[in-house]
Amino acid sequence: MEKLTLDAVADMAEEDFVATFGGVFEHSRWVAERVARARPFASVTEMHDMMMGAVEAAEEDEQLALLRAHPDLAGRAALAGELTAASTGEQASAGLDSLTAEEMERFTELNTAYSMRFGFPFIMAVRGADKARILAGFEGRLGNDRHDELLRALGEVSKIAWMRLLGLVQPAATGKLTTHVLDTAAGCPAGGLPVTLWRLDGEARERVGSFVTNDDGRLDAPALAGEAMTAGTYEWVFECGVYFARASRPTAAPPFLDRVPLRFGISNPEAHYHVPLLLSPWSFSTYRGS
Amino acid sequence: MEKLTLDAVADMAEEDFVATFGGVFEHSRWVAERVARARPFASVTEMHDMMMGAVEAAEEDEQLALLRAHPDLAGRAALAGELTAASTGEQASAGLDSLTAEEMERFTELNTAYSMRFGFPFIMAVRGADKARILAGFEGRLGNDRHDELLRALGEVSKIAWMRLLGLVQPAATGKLTTHVLDTAAGCPAGGLPVTLWRLDGEARERVGSFVTNDDGRLDAPALAGEAMTAGTYEWVFECGVYFARASRPTAAPPFLDRVPLRFGISNPEAHYHVPLLLSPWSFSTYRGS
Amino acid sequence: MEKLTLDAVADMAEEDFVATFGGVFEHSRWVAERVARARPFASVTEMHDMMMGAVEAAEEDEQLALLRAHPDLAGRAALAGELTAASTGEQASAGLDSLTAEEMERFTELNTAYSMRFGFPFIMAVRGADKARILAGFEGRLGNDRHDELLRALGEVSKIAWMRLLGLVQPAATGKLTTHVLDTAAGCPAGGLPVTLWRLDGEARERVGSFVTNDDGRLDAPALAGEAMTAGTYEWVFECGVYFARASRPTAAPPFLDRVPLRFGISNPEAHYHVPLLLSPWSFSTYRGS
Amino acid sequence: MEKLTLDAVADMAEEDFVATFGGVFEHSRWVAERVARARPFASVTEMHDMMMGAVEAAEEDEQLALLRAHPDLAGRAALAGELTAASTGEQASAGLDSLTAEEMERFTELNTAYSMRFGFPFIMAVRGADKARILAGFEGRLGNDRHDELLRALGEVSKIAWMRLLGLVQPAATGKLTTHVLDTAAGCPAGGLPVTLWRLDGEARERVGSFVTNDDGRLDAPALAGEAMTAGTYEWVFECGVYFARASRPTAAPPFLDRVPLRFGISNPEAHYHVPLLLSPWSFSTYRGS
Known part of the structure; x- marks a missing residue:
C-alpha cells in the first residue's frame, strides 16, 4: 500500500x-x-x-x-x-x-x-x-x-x-545514518576502510550499500537518508582487517579483529543516527552518537 | 589426519x-x-x-x-x-x-x-x-x-x-575462552543474559554452545577449553534485548541494541581469550582481556 | 568517636x-x-x-x-x-x-x-x-x-x-578496591605501570598508597581492604607515560596521555569496587566492574 | 621574547x-x-x-x-x-x-x-x-x-x-580544542553539563575557561582556538554530578562519578583536538577524535 x-x-x-x-x-x-x-x-x-x-x-x-x-x-x-x-x-x-x-x-x-x-x-x-x-x-x-x-x-x-x-505515513526526509571510524591505537581517523551496510529482516540480509571511509574516517555522504531511511534492523560490517593490512600493522593469524559487524536498530527514520566505530587491533566500541 | x-x-x-x-x-x-x-x-x-x-x-x-x-x-x-x-x-x-x-x-x-x-x-x-x-x-x-x-x-x-x-600437533590443553557482561548503565554485572557462541568458516556458521550469564555476569565455565579450543573465527551473540526486557528497561522499537554479535579471531588455542561485553542500552565495547 | x-x-x-x-x-x-x-x-x-x-x-x-x-x-x-x-x-x-x-x-x-x-x-x-x-x-x-x-x-x-x-558502625571487612590495566593497542595487560591512589576531601588530597601493576596488569593485593576501605572520593593516578616509555612506544611531546587521573566515589565500603583502566596511547575508559 | x-x-x-x-x-x-x-x-x-x-x-x-x-x-x-x-x-x-x-x-x-x-x-x-x-x-x-x-x-x-x-614562531591560527559529551546510558547528548578547562604546569593549575554543554552536548565555540591554543597539558573537569542531578538520575552517595577530570596533552597547537566524553553513571571513556 x-x-x-x-x-x-x-x-x-x-x-x-x-x-x-x-x-x-x-x-x-x-x-x-x-x-x-x-x-x-x-x-x-x-x-x-x-x-x-x-x-x-x-x-x-x-x-x-x-x-x-x-x-x-x-x-x-x-x-x-x-x-x-x-x-x-x-x-x-x-x-x-x-x-x-x-x-x-x-x-x-x-x-x-x-x-x-x-x-x-x-x-x-x-x-x-x-x-x-x-x-x-x-x-x-x-x-x-x-x-x-x-x-x-x-x-x-x-x-x-x-x-x-x-x-x-511517509516520514519527513530529515533522517540520516552516518558513521565515523577512529583508530584509537594510532590516534587518527581510519581512512580507506571498506564498510558495507546490511538491512536484516529475520534470517534475511539485504545489502544496502558499500562504502569506503574518507581521510576523516567518515563516509562522503550518509549511508541512508530521506526515503531510504526506514525503521528496522541494520548491520555495518567494517573491513578492519583490510584497514590494518593497508597500514602494514601486524596482526595475529587469524587477526583478533578482521570483519567487524555492528548490529543496531533504527526506530525513528526521521532522526539522525550516528553509529561510529572506535577501533584498535584488540578492542572496539560503538554508541548512538549525534 | x-x-x-x-x-x-x-x-x-x-x-x-x-x-x-x-x-x-x-x-x-x-x-x-x-x-x-x-x-x-x-x-x-x-x-x-x-x-x-x-x-x-x-x-x-x-x-x-x-x-x-x-x-x-x-x-x-x-x-x-x-x-x-x-x-x-x-x-x-x-x-x-x-x-x-x-x-x-x-x-x-x-x-x-x-x-x-x-x-x-x-x-x-x-x-x-x-x-x-x-x-x-x-x-x-x-x-x-x-x-x-x-x-x-x-x-x-x-x-x-x-x-x-x-x-x-595437538595443542596443550591450557587455552580457554571466557566472557563477562557488565551493564555500564546500571553499574552491575548483567546476569541472566543468554549468549550463543558460533564458529565461522567462510559463509558457514556452526553453533558451538549456548549459555546464560550468572549473577556475576560470567559463564559458569569457559565456553571453550582444552581440545575444543581451536584457532579460527568465532562470534558471540549476546541476547541483550532479552536482558533489558527482563530488567523491565524501556527500549526503542526496534531496540537500538537487541541481538549483539561480537566477532573475533582466536589464533593461539593454548592461550586464555577473555572477550567481555561492556553494555548499555545505547553503547557497547569489547576488548581482548586477560 | x-x-x-x-x-x-x-x-x-x-x-x-x-x-x-x-x-x-x-x-x-x-x-x-x-x-x-x-x-x-x-x-x-x-x-x-x-x-x-x-x-x-x-x-x-x-x-x-x-x-x-x-x-x-x-x-x-x-x-x-x-x-x-x-x-x-x-x-x-x-x-x-x-x-x-x-x-x-x-x-x-x-x-x-x-x-x-x-x-x-x-x-x-x-x-x-x-x-x-x-x-x-x-x-x-x-x-x-x-x-x-x-x-x-x-x-x-x-x-x-x-x-x-x-x-x-564499623563496616564488615568484606570490601576491597582493585584495578586492572589493559593495553588495548597491544592487546595485553599493562604490567610495570606505577599507580598512586589518593583520597580526596574537598580541596585536600591524601596519598593512600603507591603501587606498580604486575604482569597481569593488576596490583598484587587490593589497594584498599578491610578497615582501610572507607566511603569517600578517591583518585587513581596512572603513570601511563612511564609505561609507554618503558615499552619504547613513541608518543607526542607532550604525550596525549601521560599521568591519567581517574576519580570515583566509593559509597559502600563493604562492597568490591573494581575500577579498571582500558588504555591506548590515544584513548582510555573505565567502569565499575566486578 | x-x-x-x-x-x-x-x-x-x-x-x-x-x-x-x-x-x-x-x-x-x-x-x-x-x-x-x-x-x-x-x-x-x-x-x-x-x-x-x-x-x-x-x-x-x-x-x-x-x-x-x-x-x-x-x-x-x-x-x-x-x-x-x-x-x-x-x-x-x-x-x-x-x-x-x-x-x-x-x-x-x-x-x-x-x-x-x-x-x-x-x-x-x-x-x-x-x-x-x-x-x-x-x-x-x-x-x-x-x-x-x-x-x-x-x-x-x-x-x-x-x-x-x-x-x-607563532603557530598558524588553525588549531582548536573541542569536546562533546554523550550520555551512553540514555543514548542522547548530555546538555547543560558544566565543564571547566584547566591548564596544568607542574603542580600549578590555571583555569582557562568555564563552559556549559549545549543541547547537542557540545560547547558553543571551541574552548581554545587561535593564539589561545598552545602546546601543554590540559584538564577538562566535567561536572557529571550536576548533570545527573538535573536529570533526576539517582546515584550513590557519594556518586561513583561526580566531578570527572580528563587530563591530556596538546602537542600541536595548529591541529584540531577533539576530546569527548562518553558518559554513563558508572563508566566513561575518552579518545582523541577528529
Whole structure:
C-alpha cells in the first residue's frame, strides 16, 4: 500500500483522518479525533507526539480503557481470529501465531497473573521481537509496582502506535545514518576502510550499500537518508582487517579483529543516527552518537 | 589426519622429527634440525618460539634464503602446480587459485614491484584472508623501508609456521575462552543474559554452545577449553534485548541494541581469550582481556 | 568517636539500640524500633537493608510523616539553629550554612515551590555535594510526577540513613578496591605501570598508597581492604607515560596521555569496587566492574 | 621574547633565518640552511615537516653526526655548564639539574651502556617529562635493535626540534580544542553539563575557561582556538554530578562519578583536538577524535 505523504494527511477531511488513523491506538478512535485539528504535522514524530499528548492528557479512566482495549498476547481473541488486522500482523511477526502447547500454556499463565495483578492486559510492542524477549519482558514487568507498570504499558502503546503510523505515513526526509571510524591505537581517523551496510529482516540480509571511509574516517555522504531511511534492523560490517593490512600493522593469524559487524536498530527514520566505530587491533566500541 | 601429541613429538627419532616438521618453514629443513634437540616442548607455543628463535639467531643470509624459498602469491609456481602442498592449500583458502585475469595481472605487477624493491618475494599468511585484505597488505607493505619489511616478512613466515604447526600437533590443553557482561548503565554485572557462541568458516556458521550469564555476569565455565579450543573465527551473540526486557528497561522499537554479535579471531588455542561485553542500552565495547 | 562494631550492635539492649540508631531516620525512632529484634546484622549493608525494608513496608502515611520530619535545605530551621546535629553537619558539609543572600532566596523559592507541589520538603543526601549539584537536583526533581518523586525522596532518605549508619558502625571487612590495566593497542595487560591512589576531601588530597601493576596488569593485593576501605572520593593516578616509555612506544611531546587521573566515589565500603583502566596511547575508559 | 610570525619568517634574509633557526637541531645549522629557500611556510607544522624531510634525506653519516651532536642527559657537559641554552632549559625542566648522587650514577651507567651499544648518545625530548618517565624510556630503548633505535632517536630529535620551533614562531591560527559529551546510558547528548578547562604546569593549575554543554552536548565555540591554543597539558573537569542531578538520575552517595577530570596533552597547537566524553553513571571513556 502506498503510504500517505504528510501533505496528504494535512489535507484530509476530518472524518477521513479519523477513519484512517482511528486504529493507530487499538479500538480508541478518540485519540485521532482529538488531534485532527492540530494538523498540519511537520513530521510523523510530531504527529505521534501530539497523539501521545492526547493520551497523557486523558483521564486515568480513559487511559485504562485504552489499555484494556488491547488483546492478550497469544490469547483467546488471537486464537478465535478476533484481533484487529494490525494486531494480527504484529503478533504473527513475533511468532506468536505458532506457539507450542507448552508455550501457549506459559503465555496463558502469565496473561492471567498479569491482568490479575494490574487490572489490564500485558501490552508489548512485539513487532520484530521474538518469544524469548517477549517472555523476558513479561516476567520482568510482573515485578513492577502498579504506577510504574501503568506508565510502562502506556510506553508500549506509544511504540505500537509509532510503528502503525510508520506503516501509514511517509516520514519527513530529515533522517540520516552516518558513521565515523577512529583508530584509537594510532590516534587518527581510519581512512580507506571498506564498510558495507546490511538491512536484516529475520534470517534475511539485504545489502544496502558499500562504502569506503574518507581521510576523516567518515563516509562522503550518509549511508541512508530521506526515503531510504526506514525503521528496522541494520548491520555495518567494517573491513578492519583490510584497514590494518593497508597500514602494514601486524596482526595475529587469524587477526583478533578482521570483519567487524555492528548490529543496531533504527526506530525513528526521521532522526539522525550516528553509529561510529572506535577501533584498535584488540578492542572496539560503538554508541548512538549525534 | 590425526594430530601428533606433544608427547609423541618428544619421543620421535630425530630424523622423523625433521622429516615431519622440515616443511613448517618453506623449503628450510634447517629450522627443524636446529631445534630437534631442544625437545621436549611443553606446548606448541614453546615449540614455535624455539623455531622462531632459531630463525632470529640465523645469519641474515640464511634469513634471506628462507624468505626467497617462498613462492610468489598467485605466481608462476602456483600456475605451474609447483607449490608445496602446504602453500597450495593456503593460497587456495584465500581464493588465490581462482583469480580473474585482471586480478592476476595486479598480483603480477605487485609481485614484481615488491621483489624488485626488497629482493625477496612478498610473503603473507593468507590462510583465512581474502583478496581484498591480501591486496591491501601488499600495497601497504610496499611503502615500508627495507629493514622494517624484512622484519615484517619474517613475522609473516612466523605466522605461516604457526598455522602449519597447529595443523600437525595437538595443542596443550591450557587455552580457554571466557566472557563477562557488565551493564555500564546500571553499574552491575548483567546476569541472566543468554549468549550463543558460533564458529565461522567462510559463509558457514556452526553453533558451538549456548549459555546464560550468572549473577556475576560470567559463564559458569569457559565456553571453550582444552581440545575444543581451536584457532579460527568465532562470534558471540549476546541476547541483550532479552536482558533489558527482563530488567523491565524501556527500549526503542526496534531496540537500538537487541541481538549483539561480537566477532573475533582466536589464533593461539593454548592461550586464555577473555572477550567481555561492556553494555548499555545505547553503547557497547569489547576488548581482548586477560 | 569510636565506631561500634557489628558485634557490639548485636549485643546492645533494645532500648540502647533504639537510642543509638533512633536518629538515623530523621525524627523517626520507629524505624530503629522495628528492626531491633532482627539483630544480629552481618554487615552495615544488611542493617540498612532491614531498616529500608521497614520504611518500604510502612503505610504511605508513615512514609509521608518520615519525609515531612526532614527540615528544608537551608531553610528556616537551619537559620534558627533548630536542626538535629546530624542535619546541621550534613548541610554545613555542602556549604549550605554560608549562602549569599541571593542563593538563600533561590533556595527559599525552590523549597516553597517543591513543598507546594509535592506536600513534603525537598530532601537530598547533601553530604559531600556542592551548591551547584544541589540546585541542579532541586530543579530536575521539581519536574517529576508525584509518584516518582515520592520514591525518589525515599531514595534520598535511604542515602542519608546509609551515611549516618556508616558514621556510627564499623563496616564488615568484606570490601576491597582493585584495578586492572589493559593495553588495548597491544592487546595485553599493562604490567610495570606505577599507580598512586589518593583520597580526596574537598580541596585536600591524601596519598593512600603507591603501587606498580604486575604482569597481569593488576596490583598484587587490593589497594584498599578491610578497615582501610572507607566511603569517600578517591583518585587513581596512572603513570601511563612511564609505561609507554618503558615499552619504547613513541608518543607526542607532550604525550596525549601521560599521568591519567581517574576519580570515583566509593559509597559502600563493604562492597568490591573494581575500577579498571582500558588504555591506548590515544584513548582510555573505565567502569565499575566486578 | 616575542615570537616571530610566519610572515616574518618568510621575509627574513637567508643568513638571519639560519642564525635564528640554526640551533633548532642541536649544533646542526645545515638543517636550517637546506630549507631556507623552501620558504614561505604556511604553518609551523609545514616548517617542521620540511626540516625533518631534510634530516631524512641526509646521508646516514650526517644523521649520525646530528645524533652525536647531542649532549648526554645529565651528563658531563651538563655538569660543566657546556650545554646549549636550549638543552640547559630542557634538562632543567625535567629536573635533571637536581639529581641525587644515586640518580646521577644511574644516568651515567645508562648513558654509558646506551652509547656503547648504539654509538650515539641517548636522546629524549624531556621537556615536561619527569625522572621516572625518562628512566623508563632509557631502560625500554636499550632493548631495541640498532635500526629501530636509530629511527627512534631521530624521532626524539624531531620532537625536540618541534618544541624549539614552537618557542620561536607563532603557530598558524588553525588549531582548536573541542569536546562533546554523550550520555551512553540514555543514548542522547548530555546538555547543560558544566565543564571547566584547566591548564596544568607542574603542580600549578590555571583555569582557562568555564563552559556549559549545549543541547547537542557540545560547547558553543571551541574552548581554545587561535593564539589561545598552545602546546601543554590540559584538564577538562566535567561536572557529571550536576548533570545527573538535573536529570533526576539517582546515584550513590557519594556518586561513583561526580566531578570527572580528563587530563591530556596538546602537542600541536595548529591541529584540531577533539576530546569527548562518553558518559554513563558508572563508566566513561575518552579518545582523541577528529
